[in-house]
Amino acid sequence: MVGRKYTFLITILIMGSSTFIVGILPSYASIGMAAPILLIVLRMAQGLALGGEYGGAATYVAEHAPQNKRGAYTSWIQTTATLGLFLSLVVILGVRTYLGEAVFADWGWRVPFLVSIVLLGVSVWIRMSMNESPAFQKMKDEGAISQAPLSESFGEWKNLKVVLLGLFGLVAGQAVIWYTGQFYALFFLTSVLKVDSTTANMMVAVALMLGTPFFVIFGTLSDRIGRKPIILLGLALAALTYFSLFRELTEAANPDLSKAQASVRLVVKADPVTCSFQGSPIAREIDFTSSCDIAKRALAQSAASYINETLPSGSSALVKIGDKEIFAPNAMLNADGNKFDASSAQAIADFKADLKAALVEAGYPTKADPEKINHVKIVIILTILVIYVTMVYGPIAATLVELFPTRIRYSSMSLAYHIGNGWFGGLMPTIAFAMVAQNGDIYFGLWYPIAIIAMTFLIGLFFIRETKDVDIYAKYLYWHPNKMK
Incomplete structure (x- = not known):
């Protein structure tokens, strides 16, 4: 205008x-x-x-x-x-x-x-x-x-x-x-x-x-x-x-990561009902409190490929790396709801530390060489x-x-x-x-x-029809099945 x-x-x-x-x-x-x-x-x-x-x-x-x-x-x-x-x-x-x-x-x-x-x-x-x-x-x-x-x-x-x-x-x-x-x-x-x-x-x-x-x-x-x-x-x-x-x-x-993905078998076992789609553009870590979400988020951040297996309803998620099983915690928020409570934060930190150690032992690199x-x-x-x-x-x-x-x-x-x-x-x-x-x-x-x-x-x-020969000075254009006029 x-x-x-x-x-x-x-x-x-x-x-x-x-x-x-x-x-x-x-x-x-x-x-x-x-x-x-x-x-x-x-x-x-x-x-x-x-x-x-x-x-x-x-x-x-x-x-x-x-x-x-x-x-x-x-x-x-x-x-x-x-x-x-x-x-x-x-x-x-x-x-x-x-x-x-x-x-x-x-x-x-x-x-x-x-x-x-x-x-x-x-x-x-x-x-x-x-x-x-x-x-x-x-x-x-x-x-x-x-x-x-x-x-x-x-x-x-x-x-x-x-x-x-x-x-x-x-x-x-x-x-x-x-x-x-x-x-x-x-x-x-x-x-x-x-x-x-x-x-x-x-x-x-x-x-x-x-x-x-x-x-x-x-x-x-x-x-x-x-x-x-x-x-x-x-x-x-x-x-x-x-x-x-x-x-x-x-x-x-x-x-090294490519080699680890090809040779190491990782499995996430969880109740599928507790696994959410982590696709919110404004999501925070505290928005994911189930053991399944915590496990999958940690693995994704570690660039670890895995397969999914189902556990009975109500079961806590676990990560299996070779013969080793690492159980993921469920988390609780503090009274204000703006961060994990102290015990949950410590449990998540311990889980991530155990997971990282197990991945390194299995051959997953912590960074590119x-x-x-x-x-x-x-x-x-x-x-x-x-x-x-x-x-x-x-x-x-x-x-x-x-x-x-x-x-x-x-x-x-x-x-x-x-x-x-x-x-x-x-x-x-x-x-x-x-x-x-x-x-x-x-x-x-x-x-x-x-x-x-x-x-x-x-x-x-x-x-979509070809447009390169269209007269762009036209006040009006209308759509025809074969070309723009």
């Missing part, structure tokens, strides 16, 4: 201020539950802003680009997410190295958030000097601006169905590939394979640097052969190779994962712009992108961890992105 330029200003102010406030947010020790609640609110504000940021950038650039170069022009936008992650890793590594691990863990982690205020100032200055996009200005001059873009986008089925097709037939699959290739891969290296964070961050940073040019390569290629073939190929390759790539990643990063890490192989695997990201992400900005008419383009594409990346992608690490803890296989969490990718591939194959 008000134009690309001014919305751009609003979204960067929301994003920049939310990021800065994270850096000054009081801790849980200072303000209790208000701290995580405020953090989630700030993260939601960042996500809201990202929906407007991305939609605005894609729309603004595409509406300035020549028709036969929209893929190439908008692909530069796609590089910014990966370059942003790369630069953030550089800043974090620099601050961490300069301050030391202890200071960084105490208060140094706030520094990157605080210095982001400089970027906010630069961004606001740049956006104040920008001109309105020609497509929006033309529509404004003709008096064709939508007076109710939300109801027009989502209240009219002819438009809503295109939003839903964009969400499920394009963005959902792109989101999980993006989060798997850039965020879950880092989580897997550090939390599962026990590679020290500095080494893992450096290898991910190198892979991001090597993979980033492919955003522009695939975006440019999509101007020639179309968006759809490249996106579908990226989806298919990811779904078909994730399991083998992550197994190779384990072998390259922590061969730096001398055995194959850095080159890991960087190659990570680069392949990033290239998958570039295949689906490089052409997608142009595709989303071309799906919608000018009058509702910003609102429509922003919702599809925001929901797809925020929900399907953002929950990827949490859901994957919960699936691993539930099933006992460190690779089982990969079924989540693969299932989403498969859904997107099928919907995209049969219902």
Whole structure:
């Protein structure tokens, strides 16, 4: 309703201020539950802003680009997410190295958030000097601006169905590939394979640097052969190779862990009724009090693969490692309900200590051996994962712009992108961890992105039409079984 330029200003102010406030947010020790609640609110504000940021950038650039170069022009936008992650890793590594691990863990982690205020100032200055996009200005001059873009986008089925097709037939699959290739891969290296964070961050940073040019390569290629073939190929390759790539990643990063998983038989015996799905994004350790949950959570955090066996109702869970059986405790909370009571905390600590000792005795490493890490192989695997990201992400900005008419383009594409990346992608690490803890296989969490990718591939194959030749200056577009008009 008000134009690309001014919305751009609003979204960067929301994003920049939310990021800065994270850096000054009081801790849980200072303000209790208000701290995580405020953090989630700030993260939601960042996500809201990202929906407007991305939609605005894609729309603004595409509406300035020549028709036969929209893929190439908008692909530069796609590089910014990966370059942003790369630069953030550089800043974090620099601050961490300069301050030391202890200071960084105490208060140094706030520094990157605080210095982001400089970027906010630069961004606001740049956006104040920008001109309105020609497509929006033309529509404004003709008096064709939508007076109710939300109801027009989502209240009219002819438009809503295109939003839903964009969400499920394009963005959902792109989101999980993006989060798997850039965020879950880092989580897997550090939390599962026990590679020290500095080494893992450096290898991910190198892979991001090597993979980033492919955003522009695939975006440019999509101007020639179309968006759809490249996106579908990226989806298919990811779904078909994730399991083998992550197994190779384990072998390259922590061969001792790979060997232990193949040779040591672990069993969790429990009453299945007491085993919960640990998939809440805001769950705390004290939210899991049953012996089954405590046992599975400890094993998942130790990257130990296991099989499940059923015990009679009411039985306490136990972990069997070879011939050794370790019983897991049930826990009780203190009177305030904000932590385990003293006896439960001690029982859990004793259980974890016994479990760790038994795993070490069985051959499970406590961390990856730096001398055995194959850095080159890991960087190659990570680069392949990033290239998958570039295949689906490089052409997608142009595709989303071309799906919608000018009058509702910003609102429509922003919702599809925001929901797809925020929900399907953002929950990827949490859901994957919960699936691993539930099933006992460190690779089982990969079924989540693969299932989403498969859904997107099928919907995209049969219902998303090629868009590269669409006239994006049209006030209205309508969906036809064979093409966009």
